[in-house]
Structures are given as structure tokens and as C-alpha cells.
Amino acid sequence: MKTRNLVLGVVLAASLALTACGGGTKGDGGDGADSDVPQKGGTLSVLLNADYSHLDPAMGFDGGVNNFYRLIYRTLTTNSTESGKTSEMVPDLATDLGTPSDGGKTWTFTLKDGLKFEDGTPITSKEVKFGVSRVFDPAQGIGSPYAKTLLDDGSGYQGPYIDKGKDFAAISTPDEKTVVFHLNQPYADFASVVGQNSFVPFPLGTGGGTAFDAKPIASGPYKVESYNRGSELTLIRNTNWSESTDAVRLAYPDSFEFTFGLDGATIDERMLADQSGDKNAISGGSLQPANVSRVQTPQIQDRAVKTTAVCTTYMGLNTTKENLSDPRVRQAINYAVDKSSLLTAAGGSQLATVANTIMVPSLLGRKDFNLYPSTDNKGDVEKAKALLAEAGLPDGFEMVIDTRGQPKMTALSEGIQQALAKVGIKVTLNVIDSSTFYEVIGTRSQQHDAAITGWCPDWASGATFLPPLFDGANIADKGNSNLAQIDDPAVNQQIKDIAAMTDVDAANAAYGELDEKIMELAPVVPLLYENGLQLTGSNIGESITGFNGGIDLVTVGLVKPGK
Amino acid sequence: MTTTPTQLAVAAEEKGSPLNGGGPTSARRVIHTMRRSPAVLFSAGFIVLIALMAIFAPLLVQLSGWGPYEYDANAVNPDLGGLPHGSLGGIGADHWLGVEPQSGRDIFARIAYGGRVSLSIAVSATLLTTFIGVVLGTVAGFFGGVADQIISRLMDFLMAFPSLIFMIALLSALPAGNRPVLLVLVLSVFGWPYMARVIRGQSMSIKNREFVEAAYASGASKLQIVFREVLPNLTGTIIVMCTLSVPGYIGTEAGLSFLGVGVTPPTASWGQMIAAAVPWYATDPMFFMVPGTFLFLTVLSFTVFGDHLSKAIDTGEAR
Amino acid sequence: MVSYFLRRLFSVAVILFFVSFLTFVIFFQLSPDPAVMICGKTCTPERIEQIREQLGVNQPFLTQFFTFLGGIFAGRSYGAGEAAIHCAAPCLGFSFQTSQSVMDMIVSRLPVSITIAAGAAVLWLLIGVSAGLISAIKSGTWWDKGAMMFALGGISLPNYFIALVLQYVLVVQLQILPFPSTPDFAEDPLFWFQSYIMPWSVLAFGYASMYARLTRANVLDTLGENFMRTARAKGLPPLLVLRRHALRPSLTPIVTLFGMDFAGLLGGALITETVFGLNGVGKLAADSIGKNDQPVIMGVTLMAALFVVVANVVVDLLYAFLDPRVRIKA
Numbered sequence A: 001m002k003t004r005n006l007v008l009g010v011v012l013a014a015s016l017a018l019t020a021c022g023g024g025t026k027g028d029g030g031d032g033a034d035s036d037v038p039q040k041g042g043t044l045s046v047l048l049n050a051d052y053s054h055l056d057p058a059m060g061f062d063g064g065v066n067n068f069y070r071l072i073y074r075t076l077t078t079n080s081t082e083s084g085k086t087s088e089m090v091p092d093l094a095t096d097l098g099t100p101s102d103g104g105k106t107w108t109f110t111l112k113d114g115l116k117f118e119d120g121t122p123i124t125s126k127e128v129k130f131g132v133s134r135v136f137d138p139a140q141g142i143g144s145p146y147a148k149t150l151l152d153d154g155s156g157y158q159g160p161y162i163d164k165g166k167d168f169a170a171i172s173t174p175d176e177k178t179v180v181f182h183l184n185q186p187y188a189d190f191a192s193v194v195g196q197n198s199f200v201p202f203p204l205g206t207g208g209g210t211a212f213d214a215k216p217i218a219s220g221p222y223k224v225e226s227y228n229r230g231s232e233l234t235l236i237r238n239t240n241w242s243e244s245t246d247a248v249r250l251a252y253p254d255s256f257e258f259t260f261g262l263d264g265a266t267i268d269e270r271m272l273a274d275q276s277g278d279k280n281a282i283s284g285g286s287l288q289p290a291n292v293s294r295v296q297t298p299q300i301q302d303r304a305v306k307t308t309a310v311c312t313t314y315m316g317l318n319t320t321k322e323n324l325s326d327p328r329v330r331q332a333i334n335y336a337v338d339k340s341s342l343l344t345a346a347g348g349s350q351l352a353t354v355a356n357t358i359m360v361p362s363l364l365g366r367k368d369f370n371l372y373p374s375t376d377n378k379g380d381v382e383k384a385k386a387l388l389a390e391a392g393l394p395d396g397f398e399m400v401i402d403t404r405g406q407p408k409m410t411a412l413s414e415g416i417q418q419a420l421a422k423v424g425i426k427v428t429l430n431v432i433d434s435s436t437f438y439e440v441i442g443t444r445s446q447q448h449d450a451a452i453t454g455w456c457p458d459w460a461s462g463a464t465f466l467p468p469l470f471d472g473a474n475i476a477d478k479g480n481s482n483l484a485q486i487d488d489p490a491v492n493q494q495i496k497d498i499a500a501m502t503d504v505d506a507a508n509a510a511y512g513e514l515d516e517k518i519m520e521l522a523p524v525v526p527l528l529y530e531n532g533l534q535l536t537g538s539n540i541g542e543s544i545t546g547f548n549g550g551i552d553l554v555t556v557g558l559v560k561p562g563k
Numbered sequence B: 001m002t003t004t005p006t007q008l009a010v011a012a013e014e015k016g017s018p019l020n021g022g023g024p025t026s027a028r029r030v031i032h033t034m035r036r037s038p039a040v041l042f043s044a045g046f047i048v049l050i051a052l053m054a055i056f057a058p059l060l061v062q063l064s065g066w067g068p069y070e071y072d073a074n075a076v077n078p079d080l081g082g083l084p085h086g087s088l089g090g091i092g093a094d095h096w097l098g099v100e101p102q103s104g105r106d107i108f109a110r111i112a113y114g115g116r117v118s119l120s121i122a123v124s125a126t127l128l129t130t131f132i133g134v135v136l137g138t139v140a141g142f143f144g145g146v147a148d149q150i151i152s153r154l155m156d157f158l159m160a161f162p163s164l165i166f167m168i169a170l171l172s173a174l175p176a177g178n179r180p181v182l183l184v185l186v187l188s189v190f191g192w193p194y195m196a197r198v199i200r201g202q203s204m205s206i207k208n209r210e211f212v213e214a215a216y217a218s219g220a221s222k223l224q225i226v227f228r229e230v231l232p233n234l235t236g237t238i239i240v241m242c243t244l245s246v247p248g249y250i251g252t253e254a255g256l257s258f259l260g261v262g263v264t265p266p267t268a269s270w271g272q273m274i275a276a277a278v279p280w281y282a283t284d285p286m287f288f289m290v291p292g293t294f295l296f297l298t299v300l301s302f303t304v305f306g307d308h309l310s311k312a313i314d315t316g317e318a319r
Numbered sequence C: 001m002v003s004y005f006l007r008r009l010f011s012v013a014v015i016l017f018f019v020s021f022l023t024f025v026i027f028f029q030l031s032p033d034p035a036v037m038i039c040g041k042t043c044t045p046e047r048i049e050q051i052r053e054q055l056g057v058n059q060p061f062l063t064q065f066f067t068f069l070g071g072i073f074a075g076r077s078y079g080a081g082e083a084a085i086h087c088a089a090p091c092l093g094f095s096f097q098t099s100q101s102v103m104d105m106i107v108s109r110l111p112v113s114i115t116i117a118a119g120a121a122v123l124w125l126l127i128g129v130s131a132g133l134i135s136a137i138k139s140g141t142w143w144d145k146g147a148m149m150f151a152l153g154g155i156s157l158p159n160y161f162i163a164l165v166l167q168y169v170l171v172v173q174l175q176i177l178p179f180p181s182t183p184d185f186a187e188d189p190l191f192w193f194q195s196y197i198m199p200w201s202v203l204a205f206g207y208a209s210m211y212a213r214l215t216r217a218n219v220l221d222t223l224g225e226n227f228m229r230t231a232r233a234k235g236l237p238p239l240l241v242l243r244r245h246a247l248r249p250s251l252t253p254i255v256t257l258f259g260m261d262f263a264g265l266l267g268g269a270l271i272t273e274t275v276f277g278l279n280g281v282g283k284l285a286a287d288s289i290g291k292n293d294q295p296v297i298m299g300v301t302l303m304a305a306l307f308v309v310v311a312n313v314v315v316d317l318l319y320a321f322l323d324p325r326v327r328i329k330a
Helices: A002-026 A063-072 A125-136 A146-151 A264-273 A276-280 A289-294 A327-336 A339-345 A381-390 A407-421 A437-441 A466-470 A489-500 A504-521 B003-014 B027-035 B038-055 B057-064 B107-143 B145-159 B163-173 B179-207 B210-217 B222-258 B270-280 B286-318 C002-030 C034-039 C045-055 C061-074 C102-137 C142-156 C159-173 C189-223 C226-233 C238-266 C270-276 C281-291 C294-322 C324-329
Strands: A043-047 A077-079 A089-091 A099-101 A106-110 A171-175 A178-182 A222-228 A232-237 A255-259 A281-283 A304-306 A312-317 A352-354 A398-404 A426-432 A450-455 A524-530 A533-535 C076-078 C085-087
Touching: A043 A264, A043 A276, A063 A222, A125 A146, A125 A171, A125 A178, A146 A178, A222 A255, A264 A276, A264 A281, A264 A289, A264 A533, A264 B270, A276 A281, A281 A533, A289 B270, A327 A381, A327 A407, A339 A352, A339 A407, A339 A524, A398 A407, A398 A437, A407 A426, A407 A450, A426 A437, A437 A450, A466 A489, A466 A504, A489 A504, B027 B038, B027 B286, B038 B057, B038 B107, B038 B286, B057 B107, B107 B145, B107 B179, B107 B222, B107 B270, B107 B286, B145 B179, B163 B179, B163 B222, B163 C002, B163 C270, B163 C281, B163 C294, B179 B222, B210 B222, B222 B270, B222 B286, B270 B286, B270 C159, B286 C142, B286 C159, C002 C061, C002 C294, C034 C045, C061 C076, C102 C142, C102 C189, C102 C238, C102 C270, C102 C281, C102 C294, C142 C189, C159 C189, C159 C270, C189 C238, C189 C270, C238 C294, C270 C281, C281 C294
Parallel strands: A043 A255, A043 A281, A398 A426, A398 A450
Antiparallel strands: A077 A089, A099 A106, A106 A178, A171 A178, A222 A232, A232 A255, A304 A533, A312 A450, A312 A524, A352 A524, C076 C085
């Protein structure tokens, strides 16, 4: 009896402490319990280093711009804004996640009622079709490639501007509310594909050339009021957006002000100082490692948002090279790399976590495992040496690693160089200019033994992660993403099998298993999952970290909009 | 940033007027004058110290126990973004001058190795510009005519050129290659006119002196006169200009490295170390203080030494 | 005078032509393929070829060079049809990394650089020249020694080092000044002044030291010349001698130097702007170097060259005005 009471007491105390903690992070010093709940109204500013790549969604395709697009654009489906479920897709313009037929080759979506563009014209199935057809324009379709690969009917269609009179047959619009996609192959997870930026609707005939980069036509809760490329962008409410049609976007502020071209250090200083106008600001990028130690006081800690990691930073090992063709050598390298030192080089535990699997934790069906463990992730020199000896290379060998001339990448490659030296592998770094890095490592004749790079998913499934990196069929002379150039029959077959699965959840779980199977072959060394640490002004309420990384802009708002 | 070219210009300006003395100044007298000044002794001492440190960097590093590229994860705190443990940027018995944040690399080792880079680039550039400057300067000044016309126009062009931004543009466009050599070449291309202009002016005035005419009369060839009469008379100027160029080139090299167009990592250079320290200015001030102080003292020592040398030679010749 | 002016103008044109030619050669020969950079993540060889065509980088070198020169005077378009990007004259190129015309980028950054340069110039001229003059007059005194020691420190301290020390002491430790920014003067004059005072001081310290040394040396030189000895022998008081006879010849070289230095700064105080994170032309150049945005680096180089070369002419004309001997020589 006594013991039981004691245990109960401990549990109670612990839960009380937890509640206290929870209250503590929310409260902001006597302002009341709900001082972290965002309210409608006010102007929220976002401080950014670089401008967004493109305001035209057919062209922009990176985490930062994907996050921004949701403020002004809508797609058939989109990522949820519900806490803990941001990896999942929910209906947006469509009423549901689509209905497959013909074994997954035909997908039908029904549009919601009351959808309008910023100028008041209704969004019908024709506008959705027109939006998608734009990505077939060779000059514009440089963003998300999925619409192009799945809807290519082999007719050589070149988009609505070049092939003006021609009908885009891959999408049919039986009535105003129904959109039917005719894919060139069965695709079970098409509900995720239609959440890509290439599925943003536009009024018929608009958006030729770079028109949308200057003045987009909004379908989301905000529209562009003014835009001065490279310096500032102002969004105001799109009065034709109706909240009742949108279950995803919270859209708290009345307007957004984006300031571009600010130095990383300047942003940090301003956010740390939290002076006047910056109280209503958030930093668009992550805090610099140098300033992590300044986030120590509770006041500042309360304003720091640790966002989730989106990408895996990894080192691809070129399996066609003499020594690296032996899986034991690649496994030895996996053992030898001191990931803890890389963690520090990338900004420490606040800005990264050690990666042991290829897939990032945010992916659905991802399996957590570690095939090459070592104490504190410092690398296991003994095991690595043993494997090298087994492979007939007891004295190590020499290899060249391709890396970028950018501080963090340089730091990572130097860390790997140091760690591999301990097992006798002499590494030479081939520093490539950032602007041509991807081209060089993607060209088979130019890539060396290994390359340090990263991969980010396009939606929360291994489907956008494992096939591009490990399918033997994807090895190409130029623009190659299978850096390991691994062409393993078992892996290839499994990728094919998973792609044919009709149950998306089962497929995602199968990718998780495949991840482990691939890691047994060790074609890559997963290094880090790098997350962000964003600072918010003291008047910013609680928000959600989106799937694209960073504070989800459609969920952020001011606590006291009047200020 | 434009400090260096103008600094050279100032040196050239200050040495602009031809020397008035007769024969070459006695080296012994100059050394004697110099040795009496404590400032000279200090600066010479510091230069020797830095030179020794650079030359014996590999040995010193053995002594201190940490190489310039070795990571020391125990010296930095991963939970604070990789900030060094300890209050003074990790200064202690283990790391004499502290460590670099994030990697934990030893700053003493990087200073020593960085000194090698900085000094060898500055000295090589000085030697090269002196060579080009003296050759072209004497050709222009002593022989005159078309050669003088061409060389003078070229000098005007190069000196009217926004050399610094051009150096940066050039270095940023050049492929990685052998950076130190590229740096020396680029520094020299834009540096030689300052030397050449002074040499040209002085050889022009020497040309008309009695002793040169006497040498002609005794049947000496033009080349003999250049080597026997003109150059020995220019030694003082050349030495002073050299001493004053070295700090200029050290500063410029550091500046270029600071802007990311200098030597490529992991090779250390002082300018690059300071550039890496910029984001850390608030959290780890020692990270910029250490290389900054070394850079400052080295440049200062060379300048003080050059100033005094110039004065000693001038007064020696005036006597 | 007119023919002198015309001749100088011609030489400006020649120098600028050479500068642009040299710059173009360097970037044409050495820079990575811009088409690859534009092509982005989902790129195909055909697409690269298409972009090359659009940019005209598949044309022979001279054609490209003259297209570039033509762009400066008449503007140009990249590509054809609806996707064409127009770059109005004076077109210094187009940055495909940021999708902006290089000219626009420079012009938008120029006010900050001008503010930095002008403020620093006022400081360094006032302090440098007057310190140099006093030192020369009181040559050998404690004032002279102290000032020259200070100046020695000024020319030996790298400006980024002083910048970091100032920033650490004034912003972090003492918290006297805010972290610098680039506010409008009209919006918040106090913040404007607080923001610029550090960059001004940092730049001015180095230049003032140089100018002080140079002024002192020049004045001492002039004072030692024969006509000065005569003037003094006539019994004129030293200050009057200085004002009537020594000032002009000692200060003319300073004018030259000042013109060059000031013009150089208009092309961007690269390091100072970088350290303080101020968005001037220099920071633009430094950032573009980091991103290898070649058209921007090239544009800034040409712009800086223009400033320096024009300043040269202005200085020469000023010289001709100040010093009649130059006019005769010309």
C-alpha cells in the first residue's frame, strides 16, 4: 500500500511539473494564460536573407518558396496544418483526396463551391487544367517535375503559350467542378502529387513569360500588393478568398511584409534585440551557429522555435570506383565517420541531429535504425579497420571527395577527412564552386569517389527519396541523382514492387524497410538531419512548423495585433 | 580596403623626390643609427619572431600538440552551437591561443601556418614587384624614348585602375588552382608601377650626374653604367620601398582572403581566420582578437622598421 | 583648356573600353556556364542548350562583347518571345541568380555607399589634414610624436579588425550603439546617425592616418624648399608663411589622392559594409563573389572603374585650375 501511494505521488508530482512547464513556455510574464494565442489582424514582418526564387509556382521549387506559396496559392490538396500531422495531405481546393479508377491510372477530383481568384473570377476545373498545362512550357516548367512526368501523353505538348490552339489531353474537365487526370502509369499516391506547386490554378491565358514572377494572381488568403524584387514584398488580404472553403490556412495577420537582402548576422541581431517593429517579426531563416549560445535567457528561449529537419545531408559513395565497389569498404567508411564532430561543425545539437537512416524523420512510414552504431556517434575506428582489412585494404587507400566551397560544407568535408584519416583513408577534397556543384556531381564522367550533398523529399513519402537516389534505372550520364551509381537487382526490383502497391500507407512502410536494406549495402553515409532555429518577436503567437521546414506562414500570427 | 594601393602611393609620394646625396650610403652607418632606436629593435624583434614562427611551424605544432587541421570535439560545446569551452575562446594549457568554434581546431597552429602563407605571399610579391619595378623603372628612366613612353602609359593605366575591385573580380573568376601563386601574380601585376615610378624618377636624375658622365667618358657601355653606377645608387630606395611594400601586401592578402578570394580552406591565412570570426564577434571575441592582433603587430612592425630605415638612409645621405 | 579637356575625355573613353574589355575577357573565359546556374534542380542537356541560345552565350566572343557594350548604351533583351527578359539601357547585365538587372541592383545600393563614403570623407579630411598640418608646424614636439604614432597605428590596423573591436565594445559590451542598419535619414535621424557613425569612424581612421602622414611630409618638404627659406628670411611669421606659400603646393597631391580614394569608396567599401552588414554596393560585390554571381561582379567592377576614372579626370581638371603649370604642360 505504502509503495503504491508513493508511486502515485511521484506520478502526480511529475504531471504537475509537466503542466507547470507547459504553462511556463506559453506564458510571457503576467500577460495572462492566452498570451501566446495568435489573433486576427495586424502586420507581420518576415526578415529574410535572399528573395524567393520565383513567385511563379511553375518555376519555384524549394522549401522556402513552397512555404510562401501557400499564402497566395491553393492546390487540389495540401499539407495539413494540424500539429503532429503536417506530413499528411488534406483536401484544399478539392473536396477529398481524389478517386482513382482504371487501376490508379485515372484520378478524379471534385472542386469545392465558392472558390475565387483575387479578381473575383471563379476557380473551375478549366482553370485547374490551365494551371497544370503551364508546366509543360519549356521555359516555365523548371519547378516540380511530377506533373510533367505523370501527365506526359507523348504528344510533345509544349504548354498553352507555344501550343496555343492545341488541347492538353491528359486532363479532361467534364463539368465545372470535376477534374479528371489521365496518367501515363498507375500512381497510388497521386493525392500527394496534386499538392505540388505545379497544380496551382490560374485564369485562362494569363501568366505568359515571367508575368507571375512580377505579379501573381492569388487564389489563397493573400495577394501581392507591392513587390520590389530583392528588397521587399507586401501581401494584403485577398478579399475573394473565403475562409469557409479553406480548412488549412489560419491566415491571422491582415498583411505580411517580407524584407529581403538582410545579412544573416543583421537578422539575428535584430531578432535578439526585439526592438519596436521587430516585435512583430519572425526570422525567415535559421539562427547562425555563432549566435546559438545567445539563446540562453528564458525570454529569448521563449522566442526561439526549433523547426523540424526537412533534408538528409549525406555522402554518396561512388560504387563504380575500384575500392568503393566492395560493400565492406563502404561499411567501413560508415563506421569510421565521426558524426558527432560533424554535428558540431554544422552548428551543434540545436541545429542538427545525427542521421543514421537515409529517410528524414518527417517521412511517413520511416523506420528508425542504426546499422553502424558507435559510442556517442564518434565513429568506430576498430570495426572500420577490421572491415578494411577484410576487404584487403589494411593500410587504407586514397579517395577524392567532391564538396562545395561554402563554409558549412567545407567544415563537414574537413571533418570527414579527419575521421577517415584515422583508419588510413587519405582524403583529398575537390572543392567545387557552389553554382556548378550539382552539375559536376551529376555528371558521371566528372564525379569522383564521393560527394557530400543533401536530399529533400517532395512530399512525406520514401517515394520521393529512395527511387531517385538508388534505382539503377535512374543512373544517367548527366543530371544523375543516383550518386552512388548503385544498380542492385534486388533493390531495383523492390522499388518496382513498391511503386505498384495500391495501398499508400503500406507502400510508405515498405520504403521504410527498403531504407534499411539499402543501408546494408552502404552506398551512402547518412550524416545529419539539419533543422532550423528561428527567432520570433515577442508579439508573435504560437505557430506550427510546416512540412517544408520552418514556421508555417499560414499558421503564424500576432498576439496583440493592435501593437 | 583601398588602404594598400594608396599606402603604396603614399610611400612612393614620400620617396618621390630624388635623393640628393652622392655615393651609396654606408650600410654600417645606417645600421648604427637604427640600432639606437628602441622602436626599431622591437619591430625587428617581432618580425624575426613571426618569421621564425612561420618557418618552424611544423616543429612548434609538435610542441603544442595540435596540428592546424586537427578537430578537437572536446574543446567545443555542441549544445551552444560549437562555442569553445572556457571563457577566453578556449585559451588554456591545451590550446595556447584557444580554438576555432565548431571544429575545435587549434588557433596557435593555424596562426603559425597562416603566418607562413601570409609572409611567403607578401615576400614573394615584394620580390616580384621589385624585380619588375626596378627593371622597367630603370629602362624607362635611364634609356627614355619610346620605351619610356610605353612603360609610362602602362603605369598610368594601371595606377588609374580600380585595382582592388579588379583584383577581387579576377581572383573570383579564376579557377581554384594554386591560390598562393595566383595571389602573388595578381598583387604584382597591380603593385609594380608604384616601385617603377620611383625608380624611373631617380634613375632619370642620376643619368645626368657627373659620375655617370665620367663613366661614359671612360668608355663604359650603357649596361655597365646601369649595373655599376645607377643601381648601386638606388639600393637605399629599393630597400626602403621593399620594406614598406611587405606590410602593404600582407594587408592586401589578408583583405582578399577576408573577402573569400584568397587562399582556399583548409589552408589557414590570417585574413581568412578573421573573416571566419566575424559572425562570432559577440560570442567569441578572442576568435578575431588573436589573428587580428598578429596581423596588426606584423604590419605595424614592418611599417615602423621601414619608416626608420628610410629616415636613417636619408639622413645618412644628407650628411 | 578645351582641347585639354577633350583629350582627357578621350583617354577616359579609352581606359573604360579597356577595362570593360579586360573584365569581359576574364568573365567570358573563366566563369562557369550561366546556363547551368539558371537551369536549376530539374535540368536536362536540351534545356541547357535552349538557355544558352536564349542568353546568347553560344555566340562568338566578340559578338557577345559588342552585345554587352550595346546593352550599356541601348539596352538589350535576353531571349525572344514571351519569355524574353528586357534589360533597359544602361544595361550592365542581368543577374539570373536573383532575376534582377545589375544596374537596378547597383542603383538601389548606391545611396548607402554614398552615405558611408561621404561621411567618412568629411571625417578623414578634417582630421587627417589638420593633424598633419599641426604636426608639421610643431614638428618634433610631443604633439607631433603622438599624432604620428596614432597615424602609424591607423595605417597598420586592418579596418575589419577595428570594425569588429568597435562593434564588440560599443554594441555588445557597453551597449552605447545599436547594431548598425541602413535606415532612412528622414525616418529616424538618431538611428541613422547611430548606424553610420561606426562605419564612418572605421573608414576615416585608416584614411585620416594616411592623410596626416602625407600632409606632414609634404608640408615639411615645402617648408624646406628655397622659396620658403626666402619667405621666412623676409621675416614673415611662420603661420603666414604656411598659409601664403606652403599650403597650396603641399595640398595639391592630397587633392589627387582624395579624388581617387573617394571615388574608390563610391564603388563600395567592401570590407566595412560586409562587417557591419550594410547593404551598399561593396556588400553587393562581396555577396556576389560568395554566390559567384558573375554578371553582378562584372557590373560592380565596371561601375567602380567608371567612378575612379572619372574622378581622375575631375582631379586633373581641378589641378589645371589650381596649378597653372599643368595647363602649360598640357
